[in-house]
Amino acid sequence: MREVAVIGIGMTKFGELWTKSLRDIFVEAAMAAIDDAKVDQIGSMYVGSMTPGLFVGQEHIGALMADYLGTPSIPAMRVESACCSGGMAFRAGFFEVASGHTDVVLVGGVEKMNDGADVTYALATAADQEYEVYQGVTFPGLYALIARAHMHAYGTTREQMAAVSVKNHHNGSLNERAQFPREVTVEQVLNATLVADPLTMLECSPVSDGAACAILAPLAIAKKLSMPVIKVIGTGAATDTLALHAREDLTTLKAVKLSAQSAYKMAGVKPTDVSLAEVHDCFSIAEICIVEELGFVEKGKGGPFTEQGHTALDGKIPVNTSGGLKSKGHPVGATGIAQVCEIVEQLRGAAGKRQVKDPKIGIAQNMGGSGASSVVHVFKKE
Amino acid sequence: MVGIVGYGSYVPRYRIKVEEIAHQWGKDSSAVKRGLLLQEKTVPGLDEDTITISVEAAKNALKRAEIAPEEIGALYIGSESHPYAVKPSGTVVAEALGIVPNVHIADYEFACKAGTEAMFVAHGLVKADLLKYAMGIGADTSQGAPGDALEFSASAGGSAFIFGKGNIVAEIIDTFSYTTDTPDFWRREGAFYPLHGGRFTGEPAYFKHVLGAGRAILEKSGYKASDFAYAIFHMPNGKFPLTAGKKLGFRKEQMEPGWIVPLMGNTYSGSSPTGFSATLDVAKPGDLILLVSFGSGAGSDAFIFKVTERINEVRNKAITVKELLEQNRIYLDYGQYAKYRGKIIMNE
Amino acid sequence: MPSPRYWREMPQRYRLEASQCTECGKVSFPPRIVCGCGARDFKKTNVSETGTIVSYTTIRVAPDAFVIQAPYNIAIVEADNGVRITTQVVDCAPEELAIGKKVKFVFRKLYEEGHCGIINYGYKAVLV
Incomplete structure (x- = not known):
């Protein structure tokens, strides 16, 4: 496995982002990370999101975000693991870079929770639906x-x-x-x-809208950049x-x-x-x-x-x-x-x-x- | 010998006092208490309905019957508050008790008489040797319109009776039904509250049918009032059953154990069956018991039971009606009551 | 809830049916296809009718379907045969609950699917 470094980070402000949509906030965070990394190409993308389907009625957000990020052909998928969807997306991207398959991978996470869904219920779907949520x-x-x-x-x-x-x-x-x-x-x-x-x-943590992204690359690429290298x-x-x-x-x-x-x-x-x-x-x-x-x-x-x-x-x-x-x-x-x-x-x-x-x-x-x-x-x- | 092999009741823990309802509508509570002989009534919890009440009553009946649930070949529930307009209450109850799938199920409705209807049919099937055991349940979470006199009485609870031929607690000596078409009280499909004919519910309805059935079964059986240890008459309020009993020659002491209405209210299909259950709780072997129900529309079912030695063995195998009525009561104010009874318009 | 999903769980919800591993003896609720010990043979059993509160809370902010019931108590109960269950504890005030208190299971309505949908029933607990 290759050594992997984080070469760029970006995130939106977290909060009630009434004027921005799910795709808006993801693209905002992704662009910030890309600008931070000063890379011009992304090889693939993992988007962590718990339940955009319940929150805003949108599934299939890997392709959606790749499209709106201006990279409509790259491999992109959503990663779901309830509230650690973001961390799991990071892990997936880490392995893709470490394996040598792809050099620059964008790993992100996004959730738009303030668009009127029954948030308490949507979050509860991460528990046992039949034997916890039912009660x-x-x-x-x-x-x-x-x-x-x-x-x-x-x-x-x-x-x-x-x-x-x-x-x-x-x-x-x-x-x-x-x-x-x-x-x-x-x-x-x-x-x-x-x-x-x-x-x-x-x-209790609040109900929030927000997105965050990081760019992963092999150590060799990271070392050519001006930023401190974070492995x-x-x-x-x-x-x-x-x-x-x-x-x-x-x-x-x-x-x-x-x-x-x-x-x-x-x-x-x-x-x-x-x-x-x-x-x-x-x-x-x-x-x-x-x-x-x-x-x-x-x-x-x-x-x-x-x-x-x-x-x-x-x-x-x-x-x-x-x-x-x-x-x-x-x-x-x-x-x-x-x-x-x-x-x-x-x-x-x-x-x-x-x-x-x-x-x-x-x-x-x-x-x-x-x-x-x-x-x-x-x-x-x- | 055909009779009851197990009986059991269930009453929710929630109560509302006559004073609380009277206060809400600016009525004189002492006049209501004097006129209707009511003190308080039972109220179902937010999560209770005819189905859940039936399950708990039936479990208590099974504890006393000491038979396997799957031996029960029929289960009938009489209620005017079946939770579904279309889809039986009985299937849920049978599934919960583990009686399915080899069982005949039906829901009955005949205003306040549906419980004894279920008992009547369950008894008949066992007597005809079609089934080994059959269960009849009377249960209700009845509603009176806000501000209506019925609101002081319409209550929640129920009782279940398992009929069979062996190990009998009370033998059925005789039955009689008395029925006419009398529009004294009704609820149309889709209507939330019932309507009634006021004083028309008295003489031409309640008394005509209760006395008609009572006199007929006495005549048919050859018994007289003084032969009975106890008698139970349907309890739309405190006064009617005492008046009807007196007219048939019964003393108040004979009616006292089953006269549960002051604390329970009128539990419609569960009313006279629960009065009967309360009476079995205190009866002695050899006692004769008369039970007369009444359902608006209108009709009465009458039963004569003879208590056996087995009553002493099973009485304490499940909670008694007196315990259900007097223990662990939780009193509600009118606002809580309105919420519990679904009288507040909520968003979906 | 789509009615097939509700219907499928009835043996557990209505009668507390569980499965006991014939190898290690562990009781699983709901029944499983594979036991934690790896064995796959089970016999049918039931969760005991009584148990003890292991932990508890009172839900004051509820999902939409449960708003009418809030505040309501939730506990993890260890049934007498060792099975742990998450259940509402009803007919009592929050102050009456404590770790170690005995409860028994009862049959209640969990929630209704609006005015027109199915009514969902199942187990809850009450203090004994």
């Missing part, structure tokens, strides 16, 4: 079940979960692309409207039972653990080598579980770890410097690629007010459903 389960509900189990097993508190939102909103306040770039307090989080007990509105040194993916209830332990996100182990092994790194991480904080409790599964803290200690500030911008291991899904926004299919954009910006040293001091290795962890799919990528500054 009226929602995604906030599934993570609330995880939260209650985590609180019961490890004494995790609502304040500790709220600390995730407070931190991510602080980081997001420094990110002009964030949907909600504003600070929140623990009290505001705890007193916000309940969505699924014990999770409040300020512990992809590890990829790992894993799955778990689709239904949350089928897992032995509700607080364990096995797919996250396995995907991280796989990516770490390929990259030859340990959790302690990681300078920063973008993780899938779709709900406050998710980030607590994920920092445990990624090996940043032992199982059950994610709550205090977060509350003590170890995952803050200036902490031991800064997590979600972009603002995460919570503050930056969560256009589901775009999220996995947006995470890559943040890691690349940070490793390039171009993250402005959010810049972590001299990062060497960053990881992006993207998750689908209640943790049934997870994909982790490890990036290293050359």
Whole structure:
């Protein structure tokens, strides 16, 4: 396999993009990535998107985006893996470049969630339709079940979960692309409207429109460009039972653990080598579980770890410097690629007010459903 | 000997008090309570209907019958609130109980009499040796128009009875049906609430048929009122059954265990069957019980039962009507009630 | 929901039918074609009628088909024979729920497909 680098990144602002369509936002992000990479040709394209069919009635968006990007003949396909569609699209593109088949591959993600669909239902289709959704389960509900189990097993508190939102909103306040770039307090989080007990509105990622893209190329090409070279040194993916209830332990996100182990092994790194991480904080409790599964803290200690500030911008291991899904926004299919954009910006040293001091290795962890799919990528500054 | 081998009831946990409904419409609750002898009524949960009530009542009947569900050859549900206009309630209930596919199913409708109709036919088939066991259910989630007098009484619940020839809890001594065409109460296809003839529902309808059937079965069987331990008459309100019973020579004590209407309301097809179920809950071996239903339109079915020794073995194998009526009640205000009963216009 | 999809699941939804692996003894709900242990022979069984709450929540923002019922409780229940099920817990207030509380399964309406579509029934739980 060839070594692969990210040579370009681009994304739209995340939020309620009323004047722009699904294709508009994808093309905007893709053009930004192409301009960033300064390449004039793309060999193929993978578009991560969870359910454009339910959100805007449009399937078959690989061809659509290739057409509107002005590259109507290239191989292009949509990749779907619920909320980690973007991360999985990245993985597919990585293998295509690594295999030697194609030199320049565009990997993107897009979701247009504010066009009037029943968003709660559309997202719920990522859960077990017959044995979870049939009962009226929602995604906030599934993570609330995880939260209650985590609180019961490890004494995790609502304040500790709220600390995730407070931190991510602080980081997001420094990110002009964030949907909600504003600070929140623990009290505001705890007193916000309940969505699924014990999770409040300020512990749930928002409904967002947005797109993000990255350009992958072999290391040899990357080295000829003027930008710092950011290599992809590890990829790992894993799955778990689709239904949350089928897992032995509700607080364990096995797919996250396995995907991280796989990516770490390929990259030859340990959790302690990681300078920063973008993780899938779709709900406050998710980030607590994920920092445990990624090996940043032992199982059950994610709550205090977060509350003590170890995952803050200036902490031991800064997590979600972009603002995460919570503050930056969560256009589901775009999220996995947006995470890559943040890691690349940070490793390039171009993250402005959010810049972590001299990062060497960053990881992006993207998750689908209640943790049934997870994909982790490890990036290293050359 | 043909009779009931198992019986069971189900009543939703939700209630609304007469005062709450009276307050909503600016009526004098004490006058309503005095006039109709009602205190409160049962209300189905948002997720309950004739089908779910029937399933739970039937499960309780199966617990007392101690037979395998697949031995039941017919299942009949009488209701005026079948959830589907076209598609049987009985198929859902039979599927849920595991009775399918070798079973005869029918839904019955005869205003408040549909439950005893289902019982009447189930009994007949067993007596004719066509089937080993047959189940008859009376269940309803009845609706009265907002502001109408019926709103104080129209309630939810039901009872199921399994008929057979062995291991009988109560033998059927006699039956009688009395029917004429009397337009005292009706609901047209597509109409949400029923209409009724006001006081016309009394003498020419309820009393004519209940007394007609009651007198006829007494005469036919040779029993007199004093031979009976208990009697149950259909309960559109608290007053009518007591008046009818008195006219037939029954004392209030004979009617008391089955006179569940003050706490339950009028559960239409489930009304007199549930009164009968409540009576079996307290009956002793050897007791004679008279059951007379009434359905607008109009007609009455009358049954005479004789309780057997087995009642003492099965009584505690399932929840009693008294427990269902008096335990774990959840009271609703009128707004919640209106939501629960689908009286609020929602968007699709 | 298209009615064939609803109809196909009736044994599970209406009667809590499950399958037990003849090799390892694990009970699968819904029934599976291949067991986690790799075996493919099963015998028919049922989920126990009672169980214990493993975790719970109250859904306050619901999909359109469930809006009329909101807020409603959802729990993961471990049935007495070990099967775990996601189910609504009805006829009780959110404050009445707790991990470890006993429930029993009942037959209820899950949701209606608008005014004209099919009515979807199945299991729910109530506190015992």
